[in-house]
Amino acid sequence: MKIPGGQPQMHSIRTVRLRPTPRTLATATLLAALLFVDGCHRHRKTVSAPNTTDYADNIEGVTKSPTLSILRWPNYSDYQPAVATFYDDRNNEVAWTRDGKPTKQALAFIQAFSDAAAKGLNPEDYDASLWGGRIQKLAGKNEDDFAQFDVAMTIAVMRYVSDLHIGRVNPTHFNFDIDVNTKKYDLAEFVSDQAVDADDVPKLVTSIEPNSEQYRKTEAALAHYLDLAEQQTQSNVAPLTVVAKPVSVGESFAEAGALLDRLKLEGDAPSDEIATTIYDKAISDSVKRYQHRHGITEDGKLTPQTVKSLNVPLSARVTQLQNSLERWRWLPDQYLNARIIVNLPEFVLHAYDAQHQPEFTMKVVVGKVVGEHQTPVFAHMMRYLVFRPYWSVPVDIAKKELVPHIVTNKDYLATKNFEVTNTKGDILTNYTAHQVSQGGVMVREKPGPKNSLGLVKFMFPNQYDVYLHSTPATELFNRTRRDFSHGCVRVQEPAKLAAWVLDGQKDRDNNDWDIDKVTETMNSGPDNHQVNLKTPIPIVIFYVTGFVEDDGDTHFFDDIYGYDAQLQAVLAKGMPYPVKREPVVAKTVPGDTL
Known part of the structure; x- marks a missing residue:
C-alpha cells in the first residue's frame, strides 16, 4: 500500500562534543550535506523510467490545490488524492515530457482523448481540443507551463482510465444496487506503472475496457450509428408526417419514397428497393423489420407509434448506445458475463451458457412505470427455487386491494384462495379487516395454479x-409493452427456465431435474418445496435501451423508467460526476413483492 503524502525519513543524530579543528569542521560539513541529500530524496515508488525533477517545486504547488484553472472542468477534487500520490511516489518528477517535448505516450493518450466518442465518452471531458495549444506553450520553456501541462495530463489520463473502466457516474447515485468499488484501480499506481511508459497505449486502453462480447458489440454498433447520424445530419431530410391512422398494404401513401429512404438508412429496407406512391408489401415487410428492432407491435402497418419512432433522430440512438456502454462498465467482473440478464425496457430475459454463448430468450413482465412499482436494477446470485410457493401479500397491497372486500364480506379471503396467519405462521380463522390493514396478521395466497406467483419462483435474496416467478396471467405476454407487475419479474416459460437452471442437478431420489420432472413438481409436487442450487447463478436485472441482439441487429427500446434521461441530466452538469453512494430504497414491510 502506498501512503499519500508520505514524509521523508530523517535520521536521528546523537550529539557529540568535538574540538572544533579544521578536520572535524570539514567532516561535520560533509555529514550535514549527506544527511540533507538523504532526507530530501526518498526512494521512488514507481517502476516508470526516471525523469527530471527540474519542475518539482512547480508541480508540488499545482497539486496542492483541488482545482486547475487550465482544465475544461477545473475541479478535480475527486482525483486530487490520487494525483498527489502519483507525484509523491515519483518525487515530483514530470511524467509526460522529456527534453521539453511531450512523450510518445502523452501524444498517444491525447489521440485517445480525441477518439473518446467512439468509446461512448465525451472527448471534452479530457480536454481533447485544448492539448494542441498546451503543447505549443511548452516551446516558451516556462516552468509553470511544464508543471501545469504535466498535472493536467495526469488528471486527464486518470479521468479517462477510470471512466473507461468503471463508468463516469456511480450507479448507486441512481439507486442502482451495483457495486463498482471492487473494480477500482489504484489510479496513482496504475497510471505511473502502466501508462506513463506504455509501449502500446491503444492496447492498454483495450485492456481497461470490460471483457464482454456484448460490450464490444455495443461499441461496434455505436461506431456504426455515429456514421449514420452524420449521414442523416448532412442529408437534412424533413421528418415524416405523423399519420392519423395506420397505413396498410395496398393503400396510397404520398411519402412512400421518404419512408423507404429512412428505412434504407438503418438497413431495414434493401438498398435497391424502388418506391412508388403505394404502401406495398415490400415496404410493409421493411417496416415490420424496423418494428421488430424497436419493440413495436410487428404488424407491418405504418402506425402513429412507428412514425414517431422513425422520426427519432439517429443522434438520439447514439446517446442510447453511449448510455448502454456506461452501464456495462458498471458491472463487477462476476456479473459482466452473467448467465441470466433481464433487460427491463426490452421486457426480455436472456440466458447464456457457461461460456456466455446465447442459449435462449423469453418474454417477461416487469414492474409498472407508475405507482413506485418499478423493478429495481441490481446484480445478485440466484441460489434456490421454490416450487408451488405461497404468496405472502405485502401489507400495502392487502390494505389497498383486499381490505375493502373483507369489510363487506368476512369470508372473502377464503373464497379467493387466501389464508391468514399470525407472526408464527399459525393459521387464524378469527381476524378483522383492521388487523389486516395494520399488518397485525399476515395474508398469504395458498399454492396452486391460480396462485399469483404461479407454480415456481426463482430466488436471489x-x-x-x-x-x-411464473404467473397464471399468461395473456400479458401477448402485449408488446409488458410493465404490469408490482416489481417482480414474471417469466413466460417457467418450466423451461427451471429445467435450465437445474440442469445437471438431481433430486432427493437421484432423478434428473429435466423438463418432465420440473413439470411434474410444478403441477403435483409438494407445496412450498425449496430446491437449492449446487452452483449459484449470476443474474443481472439490467437496464439498457440500446442492445445488440443475438442476430447481430441493434435493437432500441423506450426509456420506460426515465433512467436514460436521468443519466444524461447528470452528465450534462459536467465533472466532477457524482461518486457518493446515495441511499438505496430497500423494502421495509413484510410480504412478497409481486
Missing part, C-alpha cells in the same frame, strides 16, 4: 424482495 436481495433487499427489495424481488425475484423471478
